[in-house]
Amino acid sequence: MKKNPIITCAALLLALTLTSCSTEQQKKPDETTVTTQTSENVQTTESVVTTQEIKEEMSTENSVPSISEDFTGDKILIGKRGSASVEIVDDDKAADGKALFISGRKEAWNGAEYKADLFRGNEIDVKGSFRSENASVRVTIQYNIQGNTSYNMIFAVNTKADKYTSGNGKYTIPANADNIIVYVESDTLNDIYVDNISVDVCGEYKYYEKALKTELVDTSDYPSLKEAYADLFRIGMAVSPTILGKPDYNALIKAQFNSITCENDMKPDAIIDIYKSKKDPDTYREAPAMKFDHLKTELNFAKENGMTVRGHTLVWHSQTPEGLFYVEYDKSGELADRELMLKRMENYIKGVMEWTTENYPGLISAWDVVNEAADDAGGMRQSLWYKTVGEDYIQKAFEFARKYAPEGAKLFYNDYNSFQKKKQEDILAFLKPIAEAGNIDGVGMQSHVGTWMNINEYANALQRYHDELGVEINITELDIGADKSDNWEEKQGKYFGDFMAKVIELRKSGVPITSLTLWGISDSLSWKASDRPLVFRDDLSRKPAFDAMIDAAKNN
Numbered sequence: 001m002k003k004n005p006i007i008t009c010a011a012l013l014l015a016l017t018l019t020s021c022s023t024e025q026q027k028k029p030d031e032t033t034v035t036t037q038t039s040e041n042v043q044t045t046e047s048v049v050t051t052q053e054i055k056e057e058m059s060t061e062n063s064v065p066s067i068s069e070d071f072t073g074d075k076i077l078i079g080k081r082g083s084a085s086v087e088i089v090d091d092d093k094a095a096d097g098k099a100l101f102i103s104g105r106k107e108a109w110n111g112a113e114y115k116a117d118l119f120r121g122n123e124i125d126v127k128g129s130f131r132s133e134n135a136s137v138r139v140t141i142q143y144n145i146q147g148n149t150s151y152n153m154i155f156a157v158n159t160k161a162d163k164y165t166s167g168n169g170k171y172t173i174p175a176n177a178d179n180i181i182v183y184v185e186s187d188t189l190n191d192i193y194v195d196n197i198s199v200d201v202c203g204e205y206k207y208y209e210k211a212l213k214t215e216l217v218d219t220s221d222y223p224s225l226k227e228a229y230a231d232l233f234r235i236g237m238a239v240s241p242t243i244l245g246k247p248d249y250n251a252l253i254k255a256q257f258n259s260i261t262c263e264n265d266m267k268p269d270a271i272i273d274i275y276k277s278k279k280d281p282d283t284y285r286e287a288p289a290m291k292f293d294h295l296k297t298e299l300n301f302a303k304e305n306g307m308t309v310r311g312h313t314l315v316w317h318s319q320t321p322e323g324l325f326y327v328e329y330d331k332s333g334e335l336a337d338r339e340l341m342l343k344r345m346e347n348y349i350k351g352v353m354e355w356t357t358e359n360y361p362g363l364i365s366a367w368d369v370v371n372e373a374a375d376d377a378g379g380m381r382q383s384l385w386y387k388t389v390g391e392d393y394i395q396k397a398f399e400f401a402r403k404y405a406p407e408g409a410k411l412f413y414n415d416y417n418s419f420q421k422k423k424q425e426d427i428l429a430f431l432k433p434i435a436e437a438g439n440i441d442g443v444g445m446q447s448h449v450g451t452w453m454n455i456n457e458y459a460n461a462l463q464r465y466h467d468e469l470g471v472e473i474n475i476t477e478l479d480i481g482a483d484k485s486d487n488w489e490e491k492q493g494k495y496f497g498d499f500m501a502k503v504i505e506l507r508k509s510g511v512p513i514t515s516l517t518l519w520g521i522s523d524s525l526s527w528k529a530s531d532r533p534l535v536f537r538d539d540l541s542r543k544p545a546f547d548a549m550i551d552a553a554k555n556n
């Protein structure tokens, strides 16, 4: 590739130590998908160093990518974006006397950029110091999912010309994102000086790249989970098109599972076309623009292999474009009122139900109509759905879902930690009127847990949801994090066995548990990779947890 002669090149800093961003026990995705597209026709130009070159430099086994530039070295992993030029200059206002100078900007998005693919699937902590005359300098992340580009602001700082202002922000990059770029831009066309900028992984690094390159074992002689549980309930897993595109994974999934959930592709931010809606808010006023083509890989796979699909999810506070809640689909504008949001909710649910019923009749066995509406601190989560529609938004979502769902598709409420006493009370309280109206068929227990969880407490919750609401139960996103002991795999296996034995006991005693879904395929590809929470290792060899699941079905 052509190198920009203005830029000098130097040491890439590889940090083998981890930064100490806080990680909650239940690691949550970003609260909202903040989609701040800065320009309709963003074009990026070549960086000084390509992602490939960065990868080669970072190829050391088990190294954790970490980018840290103070512009004093001779190799800089940052390039120009758009028509801007970038150069290293002496700057006595900069801490080390050197800065990156960005000039010639013709549009707000012109600036400087990093290729950040190695951070895929990880939460990153980004820091930087900038000076620019009366501007709001932003650090933004861009990436593609299924050919759709999104632009999300990580942080912004109000800057002055004569001294540096620092800022920082964190962002969780989806595991299925490609062409990931972190860049500096601003709301003016003024020149920008960057004193330093860094990108670090929060918590333990998730080796998506490495896992996908691991040599895989032959899995063709494994006993089959779906066969072992055939008389009890369906066994499902969360898929992504990346995994389905790989023959060895594809074969294992077919052999083991008879239900799938799209890990990300059926979420509102994957279906709602927020840019199209925002471009023409009059046309889309009451019904956001929607796109579905990206769903075909996963839905065709299920259809061709006689599997059912859990539709996940319609109404959620997370992975939903924030613009949806604003009159003009623009989050700098006016928040939409109840009436408008009810129209949007109804039309969204209608659109999704109609497209899936028309194109894949009978394929979707269950819908997670509302996801995670209970607040960890008690009561209902103060989400934008709650704020715009009001506290009956859950009720309304189920009413609309019932109105448009085809015969046979079951309607679920889905949540995490919903076995905990307080959360259980809150959930039962808001679901009761919905059950009385006949608009809910099931409760989904996400079950992102660890070997710390009390299995009896969990079982009591399943029993109680069934007894008090008269609904069926799905275990929708099971992963069981291991502890850090030496024999963690065995301990986790034993726990999986005890857990399954209890679930089978409940099923046999009459609690209608109709499916159990594992949230992913192998440990490093899990959204909680560092907890090693699944039943296959990265090379697809079976962990004790897998054998324990098979044995539990045989022995209980």
Ligand code: XIL
Binding pocket: 029, 173, 174, 175, 176, 263, 264, 371, 416, 446, 477, 527
């Ligand atoms: C997770 C996915 O696994 C990740 O790939 C994504 O980055 C964030 O969302 N509760 C849910 C799921 O209902 O949709 C979430 O899935 C995990 C928590």
